[in-house]
Amino acid sequence: MKKNIFLLMLFVTIFVQAQEHNDRPKIKEMHAQKWEYIVEKARLTTQEAEKAQPIFMEYEQSVWKLMEKNRPFFMNHKNKGENAKPNFKEMNDSYINIEIQKAHILKSYYQKLEKVVSAETIFKMGGAERSFRKDLVKDWQGKRKQRKD
Numbered sequence: 001m002k003k004n005i006f007l008l009m010l011f012v013t014i015f016v017q018a019q020e021h022n023d024r025p026k027i028k029e030m031h032a033q034k035w036e037y038i039v040e041k042a043r044l045t046t047q048e049a050e051k052a053q054p055i056f057m058e059y060e061q062s063v064w065k066l067m068e069k070n071r072p073f074f075m076n077h078k079n080k081g082e083n084a085k086p087n088f089k090e091m092n093d094s095y096i097n098i099e100i101q102k103a104h105i106l107k108s109y110y111q112k113l114e115k116v117v118s119a120e121t122i123f124k125m126g127g128a129e130r131s132f133r134k135d136l137v138k139d140w141q142g143k144r145k146q147r148k149d
Contacts, residue, residue: 027064031057034060034132035057038129038132041128041132042125044125048117051116052116052121055112056113059105059108066105074091074094
């Protein structure tokens with residue numbers, strides 16, 4: 001549970017940072033980079049990639065919209081000042097609801113994918129997606145460390 005909260009906050013932070021820095025890629029470019037990474041790492045055939053890409057992009061946009069819709073809520077709590085105590089119950093409830101919504105989006109994504117590619121391909125795509133996130137975080141941390149130096 002703590003890991004999920006950390007990951008959500010990490011992604012919210014990354015999204016906020018991406019919005020604040022114009023030198024970061026635009027969201028459509030990020031989705032395209034992620035897709036290319038998945039195709040390469042999961043070793044998708046041309047046919048698999050053509051069938052899965054529209055479903056993947058729909059999924060990415062849905063998750064992005066969900067995060068964007070909820071970003072102001074978390075930012076408002078962050079910007080209330082050092083002396084103001086956040087409403088942690090409200091934040092926790094919101095976090096859980098976002099995770100449930102993301103799970104529904106993921107389930108829909110999986111159900112659509114399984115109609116066009118094999119279960120093995122879906123599994124490989126999931127692994128590639130997790131790998132992309134890890135690489136993105138490492139890259140982001142490296143750039144952040146360079147800025148401090």
